[in-house]
Amino acid sequence: QKEVEQNSGPLSVPEGAIASLNCTYSDRGSQSFFWYRQYSGKSPELIMSIYSNGDKEDGRFTAQLNKASQYVSLLIRDSQPSDSATYLCAAYTGGFKTIFGAGTRLFVKA
């Protein structure tokens, strides 16, 4: 069983719409959660960190965490073509190890 699961997509949304990316994790002991964006041919870059249940907003991005359901999500409001990338969900599972999901490819159509 994969420890962090994401829908591989692709997820296609029109420009200006809300993109919703989801992630589930299997280890209930996971403490910290991260969303990374990776453009084709580039390395992952950190978008958001979330550590406690609820919502965390940063500009057009909102991360949501529900530890009871072992569920993390990322909402991107007013999606732009420049948001087209692969989004990686990651969980710190303890033991100095961060586990990544396979990523969801997002396409924002102009």
Next chain:
Amino acid sequence: KAGVTQTPRYLIKTRGQQVTLSCSPISGHRSVSWYQQTPGQGLQFLFEYFSETQRNKGNFPGRFSGRQFSNSRSEMNVSTLELGDSALYLCASSLGRGNSPLHFGNGTRLTVT
């Protein structure tokens, strides 16, 4: 603040050879983690070092090894290269606490022929 620096950016090796990749973390970061990224497997954890000590290791064969120096710079070595080792190798640094996010370098693209 300078980011994570990985060298070289690209490498082409033949089967059976060995390779050493280098990573310089962000100043002040004492933790360095290494990942292998392939299209089929995504980001796979190799190992993590903190203050010259390996604190965790992923499920990779012993051909994959690493070390960290007193200045926090890290190297990873792959011996007896196989075709399946072709991948993007990413180094990430952090403060080393559990809630510390990883900051990635640009990666080393290794091609084994």
